[in-house]
Amino acid sequence: MFSKFYYNQRALETLAAFTTGGRFPHAVLLEGPAGSGRRTFALRMAAALTCRGEKPPCGSCPQCRKVLAGQHPDVELYGGDGGRRSFHIETIRGIRQGAYIRPNEAPSRVYILAGAENMTVQAQNSLLKILEEPPEHAVFILTAENRNLLLPTILSRLQVIRLDRLTPEEVAAALAELLPEQPAEQRRWAAENSQTIGQALTLLQGGGQGKVIAVADRVLEQMAHGSEYALLAELEKLGRKREDLLELCRVLRQKLSRQLTQAVAGEGALSPRQLMRALESLDTLLLQVEQNGNVLLLTALLAGRLKAAMGSR
Numbered sequence: 001m002f003s004k005f006y007y008n009q010r011a012l013e014t015l016a017a018f019t020t021g022g023r024f025p026h027a028v029l030l031e032g033p034a035g036s037g038r039r040t041f042a043l044r045m046a047a048a049l050t051c052r053g054e055k056p057p058c059g060s061c062p063q064c065r066k067v068l069a070g071q072h073p074d075v076e077l078y079g080g081d082g083g084r085r086s087f088h089i090e091t092i093r094g095i096r097q098g099a100y101i102r103p104n105e106a107p108s109r110v111y112i113l114a115g116a117e118n119m120t121v122q123a124q125n126s127l128l129k130i131l132e133e134p135p136e137h138a139v140f141i142l143t144a145e146n147r148n149l150l151l152p153t154i155l156s157r158l159q160v161i162r163l164d165r166l167t168p169e170e171v172a173a174a175l176a177e178l179l180p181e182q183p184a185e186q187r188r189w190a191a192e193n194s195q196t197i198g199q200a201l202t203l204l205q206g207g208g209q210g211k212v213i214a215v216a217d218r219v220l221e222q223m224a225h226g227s228e229y230a231l232l233a234e235l236e237k238l239g240r241k242r243e244d245l246l247e248l249c250r251v252l253r254q255k256l257s258r259q260l261t262q263a264v265a266g267e268g269a270l271s272p273r274q275l276m277r278a279l280e281s282l283d284t285l286l287l288q289v290e291q292n293g294n295v296l297l298l299t300a301l302l303a304g305r306l307k308a309a310m311g312s313r
């Protein structure tokens with residue numbers, strides 16, 4: 001099976017170098033477009049910083065599991081609503097107060113600041129003060145679509161890791177390695193019709209992409225208008241295959257990201273806040289599916305979390 005971060009091999013190597021070198025930087029920026037896996041990668045980094053397993057992040061020790069479930073006392077996640085200037089100075093002030101307190105159980109206290117480009121100038125200047133003299137145990141992981149949306153003073157304090165979506169040519173090259181038996185023409189066709197290697201593989205291996213997309217559409221419908229039970233009933237139509245659940249999560253992520261863009265412009269049934277929460281739950285869950293969690297259990301979890309994400313607008 002392909003590595004789950006196949007398309008970000010260089011990013012993975014950088015992370016491994018930080019972890020094994022024992023010199024994790026105090027501040028990192030994960031830069032990449034929507035759908036490039038920024039949030040998932042940020043959680044992976046946080047897990048690497050807290051993991052007690054042999055090859056951090058192992059994904060299965062209690063520390064890793066708490067991070068992935070969003071329940072680690074030393075890993076905090078913040079973000080704006082999704083709109084420009086929606087990430088306020090009050091949030092950074094709160095972080096500054098907590099950052100000097102020693103971590104509870106991990107060697108580090110990790111702050112994930114998602115959508116850092118949405119920080120107001122005041123918020124960025126406030127953050128700069130911590131980044132200039134960070135507490136020994138604090139690590140800040142920022143994510144942004146484009147590094148140039150941050151103040152140069154902040155940027156100069158960050159180690160940037162670039163996450164990219166693949167071009168069709170890169171997908172095709174990866175497919176040639178993964179499925180050498182498949183006719184080149186088919187591989188090219190799949191590459192041109194997918195954004196990720198996972199999607200391309202599903203297309204080629206006839207894994208029921210059509211079924212997954214249909215279920216995804218009905219899940220979105222139930223998120224907006226149905227009950228948690230109805231949502232779960234839709235999800236159960238998918239069956240019990242891990243690959244299908246993985247693909248569903250990816251398709252949902254794409255669709256939700258697209259809806260988020262529309263919601264910011266004031267369109268659609270769901271608010272940016274609801275969509276951000278749903279995307280966050282989905283990313284966490286996606287990681288758990290990839291790490292071999294129980295498919296039935298994760299399907300039920302997904303229904304509950306997506307519905308919970310609807311909460312208040």
Ligand SMILES: [Zn+2]
Binds near residue numbers: 050058060062064
């Ligand atoms: Zn671990």
